[in-house]
Amino acid sequence: MPLPGSSPDGRRVGLFGGTFDPPHVGHLVTAVNVRHALRLDVVILMVNNVPWQKEGERPITPALHRLAMVEAAVADVPGLEAGRLEIDHGGHSYTADTLAALRATEPDATFFTIVGDDAAAGLMTWERYEEVVAASTMVVVDRPGVPVELPEGVDWIHVESPRLEVSSTDLRARFTDGRPLDYLVTDPVLDLIRANRYYADDPAVVTANGAPELRR
Numbered sequence: 559m560p561l562p563g564s565s566p567d568g569r570r571v572g573l574f575g576g577t578f579d580p581p582h583v584g585h586l587v588t589a590v591n592v593r594h595a596l597r598l599d600v601v602i603l604m605v606n607n608v609p610w611q612k613e614g615e616r617p618i619t620p621a622l623h624r625l626a627m628v629e630a631a632v633a634d635v636p637g638l639e640a641g642r643l644e645i646d647h648g649g650h651s652y653t654a655d656t657l658a659a660l661r662a663t664e665p666d667a668t669f670f671t672i673v674g675d676d677a678a679a680g681l682m683t684w685e686r687y688e689e690v691v692a693a694s695t696m697v698v699v700d701r702p703g704v705p706v707e708l709p710e711g712v713d714w715i716h717v718e719s720p721r722l723e724v725s726s727t728d729l730r731a732r733f734t735d736g737r738p739l740d741y742l743v744t745d746p747v748l749d750l751i752r753a754n755r756y757y758a759d760d761p762a763v764v765t766a767n768g769a770p771e772l773r774r
């Protein structure tokens with residue numbers, strides 16, 4: 559059976575965007591399972607610069623620090639990469655623009671936009687989501703046996719993957735309260751969180767647009 563969205567030449571590239579504040583095992587389990595299921599050459603965990611849908615809700619860890627955490631998370635994982643394109647581009651992060659930029663550097667590649675269930679449900683709210691749908695194959699990650707309700711009119715590929723009940727929101731709260739994060743994030747990520755005290759009441763970094771020093 560031909561693979562969905564297969565292309566004769568060029569890499570098969572998955573784009574998995576997020577705030578990753580912090581990146582956790584749920585993100586990693588998703589990325590490796592989608593890569594395996596769709597035979598992708600690489601899955602890029604693309605770190606949002608300014609997550610416009612989350613702006614104003616809470617302090618967001620500076621983008622380069624979130625990138626450092628994602629780099630630490632994927633360092634030993636074959637086929638996973640940390641993406642810094644949206645940070646280098648600056649300003650707001652829109653997947654439509656990111657796909658266009660990736661396409662420009664890799665015209666023969668086939669792109670897959672990977673989203674978890676919550677993100678998939680909100681696709682229609684994305685800036686120029688039609689461009690995203692036109693430029694890539696949409697992949698939604700389902701919990702086994704529990705398909706999510708999806709916006710209609712989009713050809714979704716479903717990949718089943720265990721959905722670990724872990725969220726960055728909960729991890730931040732755990733750190734603030736002094737509860738353990740062990741096994742919910744990888745050790746190199748936990749080391750960075752501890753060193754920089756990202757989610758403490760007295761963080762080592764200032765979560766504004768200063769130039770915070772990264773402690774390793």
Ligand code: ATP
Nearest residue numbers: 576577578584588673674675677722724725726727
């Ligand atoms: P927050 O709680 O701050 O919203 P998050 O844990 O949801 O963080 P995001 O960076 O918002 O993480 O999500 C990036 C992508 O990862 C989204 O597509 C989201 O659906 C997906 N995702 C988030 N948590 C999980 C999980 N536990 N398992 C699988 N996918 C997840």
Ligand code: MG
Nearest residue numbers: 676677725726
């Ligand atoms: Mg989220």
